[in-house]
Amino acid sequence: MFLVTALEMRHNVGMATTVPNASRTARDRARVELTDEIKAVARRHLADHGSAALSLRAVAREVGMVSSAVYRYFPSRDELLTALIIDAYDAVGERAEAADSASRDRAVDARWLKVCEAVRAWALANPHEYALIYGSPVPGYAAPQATIGPASRVPWVLLRLLTDGVASDEIVAGETPAMSRTIRSDFAQLRRTAAPAVPDAVLSRGLAAWSQVLGNINLEMFGHLHNVIHDYDAFFTLQMRRACEFLVRGA
């Protein structure tokens, strides 16, 4: 919501040389409404046909205006995509945060499992949006700066889990694997930024667990487990449970 307003403000700045002064006019309200409607229709088209088939003209048709009129609201198809990407990151981030705070009183590994399952549930419910953010990037599309905030919400939840687990001794450090100076420095920066007091070994296992989360969801959703695994739910839970054990016990 926030970022949408920011985007449309940036858009205004880009179009008009001067911003009048007031902002609560009827036109502005109409603009926000239309912007939202365009995004809603675009999101539906995305869910129906995927990101590559997202056509500005089709969206415009359904909204009931002419294609060129959409450019008043989104300066390009890519900007529209960016808005959808941000929304997707926010959606999955919110699910992860909700899953975490709903199980805050439980053990860290249980919370981790809940967050993983929330991410997967969201992915299964919104496959194209998942592909948009965790699949191959749209070719020739560079993720703008505005996406990195929303993109960090899920990792943030997981890093806080690591911090909590280390603080409460639920996560044991285990033996620190040998690693290069550069990696130690990366981990140090990560610790400084978002995971105080979490030792390198735990950060490493946390990233391994995270890679398993996305790896398993990718394998499942992109068809690489076809004819191999049939009960995806049970398989995911099994693998995540094992990953959790490894994460907290280092074994």
Add this chain to the structure above:
Amino acid sequence: MFLVTALEMRHNVGMATTVPNASRTARDRARVELTDEIKAVARRHLADHGSAALSLRAVAREVGMVSSAVYRYFPSRDELLTALIIDAYDAVGERAEAADSASRDRAVDARWLKVCEAVRAWALANPHEYALIYGSPVPGYAAPQATIGPASRVPWVLLRLLTDGVASDEIVAGETPAMSRTIRSDFAQLRRTAAPAVPDAVLSRGLAAWSQVLGNINLEMFGHLHNVIHDYDAFFTLQMRRACEFLVRGA
């Protein structure tokens, strides 16, 4: 190479009602050459602009013929994409097989590591082809049957590694996690098909390790480690080494 010939034969059958009789005519030779040239140009376009931007017309322009003429060789853009997908699977599969047989006399975990690094090296060298097969599927494109063979080459290498490791006692079974009937049945089928005598616990850890391989490559290549990890090479090796330990020791 094999599969290309198969595809083009299927194509011929589809186009002509009767196949003359001989096959080494000058026309036939020209046809294979042109087919290969089209594929080569298409692969370069893919590497330059990604799969969504692969344009039959552009390829035709560069090959020096008219767009409609390409349809004599590939009945649709999707069939051309399929050929590229098969080639990509074959390429990475061949790398994996080569990496494995080059280190056949070494320990199983060292071989596993070599295979993982070969896959990643291929992915880094051919990002768009990697995205084509391990990223989000091309929207509205259903992977035809002909791709599953080439797609299995890498998994096959890994499963044989598991088999070897179990046979030589380099991989210990460890404790078998509790799992549902359905999963046990999936594992049993996998064992029957491609990994004789490999216990469920090892199959589970093997799939976990494989999900880490692809998960880490995805994270790296799709930008999710941006500003977090800087020395990707060292990070990947570190994580894979740890995954290997977990795979063979169950800890």
Add this chain to the structure above:
DNA sequence: CCTTGTCAAGAGCGGCGCTCTTGTTTCTTG
């Protein structure tokens, strides 16, 4: 020789992203 089958080429269909121009509506300001 002439039929037959393969081929490149062209024209054309509808759709795409995007731009530029043209009036109209809405809001602000003198």
Add this chain to the structure above:
DNA sequence: CAAGAAACAAGAGCGCCGCTCTTGACAAGG
């Protein structure tokens, strides 16, 4: 309150795209 400025929807048009249908050239087999 009216005049000017800003924002707007709409239309026409550009050069792409994948794909189809038709036409005429050309080589091989009878």
